[in-house]
Amino acid sequence: MSPPRPPSPPTHRCAAREGRSGGGGLAGALLRRMARAAGLRALVGIEAAGRGRRVAASPSPGGTPAASRGLPGWPGFCGVGCGSSSSSSFAPPRMQARRAAGSAARTRSPSQSNGWITGGSASEDGRLSWDYSSFKGRRPSMEDRFSIKMTTINEQTVSLFGVFDGHGGSLAAEYLKEHLFENLVNHPELLRDTKLAISQTFLKTDADFLESVSSNPFRDDGSTAVTAILVGNHLYVGNVGDSRVVALKAGKAVPLSEDHKPNRKDEQKRIEDAGGIVVFDDTWRVNGLLAMSRAFGNRALKHYVKAEPDIQEKVVDESLEYLILATDGLWDVMRNEDAVSLLKAQDGPKAAAMKLTEVAHSRLTLDNITCIVLHRAGPHPSLHAPGPLRNGGSAPRFFSSRGGAGAASKGLGDDEVELYSLLLGVSIGDEGEASSRGPAASRGGRRGRNSKRQPPRSRFDGDGVGCSKDGKLSWGYSSFQGRRPSMEDRLSIKSTTVNGETVSLFGVFDGHGGPRAAEYLKKHLFKNLVKHPKFLKDTKLAINQTFLKTDADFLQSISSDRYRDDGSTAVAAILIGNRLYVANVGDSRAVALKAGKAVPLSEDHKPNKKDERKRIEDAGGIVVSDDIWRVDGILAVSRAFGNRLMKRYVKAEPNIQEKVVDEGLEYLVLATDGLWDVMRNEDAVSLLKAQDGPKAAAMKLTEVARSRLTLDNVTCIVLQFHHGKSTNSKVEY
Incomplete structure (x- = not known):
């Protein structure tokens, strides 16, 4: 049974907030x-x-x-x-x-x-x-x-x-x-x-x-x-x-x-x-x-x-x-x-x-x-006179x-x-989710005989928009549970001032084995990062040490529960002045629209990548193909937060890219693999160009991933850079 829809968040301008609200219809699509x-x-x-x-x-x-x-x-x-x-x-x-x-x-x-x-x-x-x-x-x-x-x-x-x-x-x-x-x-x-x-x-x-x-x-x-x-x-x-x-x-x-x-x-x-x-x-x-x-x-x-x-x-x-x-x-x-x-x-x-x-x-x-x-x-x-096989096959191999x-x-x-x-x-339920009429889908109770059927809608677990105080940067986000039985994605957006320097932090976290690791990152990762003493002087070092410390803290926080082994990916974008830092652990991804082209700013951590595989095997792990390549036959990513059982070789050490924000940078997309499993970088960028602002772009990306039948949760943040031109668009949740 789908959880009750939370109330729509209040309206605000130029404030980053992780709210939840209803979404538009996708059942027709x-x-x-x-x-x-x-x-x-x-x-x-x-x-x-x-x-x-x-x-x-x-x-x-x-x-x-x-x-x-x-x-x-x-x-x-x-x-x-x-x-x-x-x-x-x-x-x-x-x-x-x-x-x-x-x-x-x-x-x-x-x-x-x-x-x-x-x-x-x-x-x-x-x-x-x-x-x-x-x-x-x-x-x-x-x-x-x-x-x-x-x-x-x-x-x-x-x-x-x-x-x-x-x-x-x-x-x-x-x-x-x-x-x-x-x-x-x-x-x-x-x-x-x-x-x-x-x-x-x-x-x-x-x-x-x-x-x-x-x-x-x-x-x-x-x-x-x-x-x-x-x-x-x-x-x-x-x-x-x-x-x-x-x-x-x-x-x-x-x-x-x-x-x-x-x-x-x-x-x-x-x-x-x-x-x-x-x-x-x-x-x-x-x-x-x-x-x-x-x-x-x-x-x-x-x-x-x-x-x-x-x-x-x-x-x-x-x-x-x-x-x-x-x-x-x-x-x-x-x-x-x-x-x-x-x-x-x-x-x-x-x-x-x-x-x-x-x-x-x-x-x-x-x-x-x-x-x-x-x-x-x-x-x-028909026992002793079976009819001919459809397609004329002799020994049946996938034939009726x-x-x-x-x-x-x-x-x-x-x-x-x-x-x-x-x-x-299969009927389309009130929230646009496919549901069977059989017992497996009957937990939600029955619709009254005379009740009015709501038009099919797609349930977004969250969407919103925000902008910086100077109006040079705006963003929109969209998060959708999709066909998964539970929502394990999380996102975090934080804007603060450190020693007089404006800092903006954006992250998406894709949990596996439960939402606890992703939830922990949402609450603690950026809080830990901005407190790092070398955050402004040596940002890459601060990011690296903070990721590892937050991973260790999370594992310590769940050490008493040996029946769960949650983990999470993370991709984060940190803006300090005109410098952009993108840090990645796992297979969530950051892609920029720069000078009209798709530019990847992170590389997925997959177990079959040569450098990752060598690192895992040198640490005593194995990489096994089980529909996809997995660490020890279990985990489909080679780096992650959590996952204590494989911590010896599944690290939370991030890859970090540093870029200067110039006039060519128009958009940046941060998204979990529920999007990238069904969409190439170039497809995402093409969709960005056709949308009016970051919220419309984030909603469209989520909607298209849904229509392409992604099987995972989908969460994305879209950043738009205005380069000195203040946005006049009204920003609302």
Whole structure:
């Protein structure tokens, strides 16, 4: 639920104040963007389509589609597992994520897109049928995998089903898909002591995977696993991580696994006894990194993140109707009871698996979605005669089994994005925020039946304007929470006199792991700086020492709270007479409009920069690629305030540039990466030129970043230099 809108601040002239007020409307712009025609490649990441190729059918001997050929002992099986691929792109990984999210927000439902893989089959006696559905969704890459295997051991039929949710890449999930069940059916005790066999196989497969990737120090993939193994009339559910199994039994939802979360009392005690810590960083995480307490892989955390499964054994009786195995892309937006209600309304496991995926997507899940639905009532109608795959594919890799053969004649480039029925049940709330009509978004209560719907508006968390006493400098700022669940950005503007010298200080601070570090900087950084004894005589030295001292003070202030590890970037502009100092820690940025061109006045501190990487590795850290480059696989910036767990190599020492303010300097923009993730320096400068004053410019920058579907908070300050010409514009909050 969105926090209540604060009252608009009072009106003042020429005073810098950090207020909050309402903003103009952006929901219309969002809907217009959703409706623009564009290809589906950014959403589904189909490798073949991305390279301009068509996928031809690959018939099996006798004319049977390859998709209907089964593994040994699997009559009618339509396919196992799914591959990970992404469309060719030269954009940075983080930009690809934004593009994928943007396409997902304005594209068709899974059932209408080419980004969906579905299929199913049944046991030979027809007593057990199953279907699966897997969809990449809004993630930039597909890291989910699944596996289905049926075999006979000593004349005993054994059926194995599993879904695997990879993180940090798809290597671990892919390894589980290929090896976990193969290892399990080869275990000598599988029939005599099934629970022991499952436990030992999980641990052995984890060790084998870590050995297989030991030569690659730059990857640290991991994966969850939830499996259902049927041996006669006994069902064994093995779980590692936060994928989940839920049964429909006697008309009710019955969970058969329990998510391994770091803040579970038993899990937290186990982790802390092993030397780890559980830290809150947007969610509870092991060592501030992993949002689950057990996983395959993750060698950097292996001492306390085990792959030892929890196992439940159940006797299969007549009351067991359905079983769902799914990754957390489903459970993040759906309660167990909701899933069971959907099952009851569907005609068989195929419709159920597809419906679960579709509803999770419509509720704006941000993760991959994979589920398997098992049904005990017998084979479903299309079981032994599956229809041809859309696009004519043989082995399904991101293709839908829905649609007729004629669909194969259409190239993916012919598909145009259509307005997706307001995202299948997504409404625009009072504040212009997208919200689902499902339970995940129902916390805010209901609108009265006769209440009047307010026009869609975009909620700005703060905007304002100010100017210097002599009128030679004016500024505007804009701050917007956007699509993040909380607001972690802060800004500070201070104007003072030091020994008769006018000093103006501007800063934006982008918090991560919580807002405490950014809030501390807002309150203390500039206060400490102007008190530095060498502030006027050696400003660069004063800035450097103040940044380091403020960082140390912040860490001391939170030393008693070991469950949080907040951090923050900072970019600051300090004006003393005609000298401008820009100091930067992290990936917030300062860009000037000078002589009509964009001039960067800071350089982002990224872990893969050669000098930063060398510094980190010399200090004992590692730089790992996990969708983007991260310090120790955790932090996407190489310098920051706070972050005590990595303080040895994530410093708060700023880079400082000194410039003389001359006639060529027109504007200066300070902004958090919520802006720069979706906007080049040149784009920002072009927008500045078209606006009437700094407040209009700040509002426009924020608005455009929002319309480009940035996923982060957005905060910016725009300074305008008047060079001796007093501004006559009326300055108001």
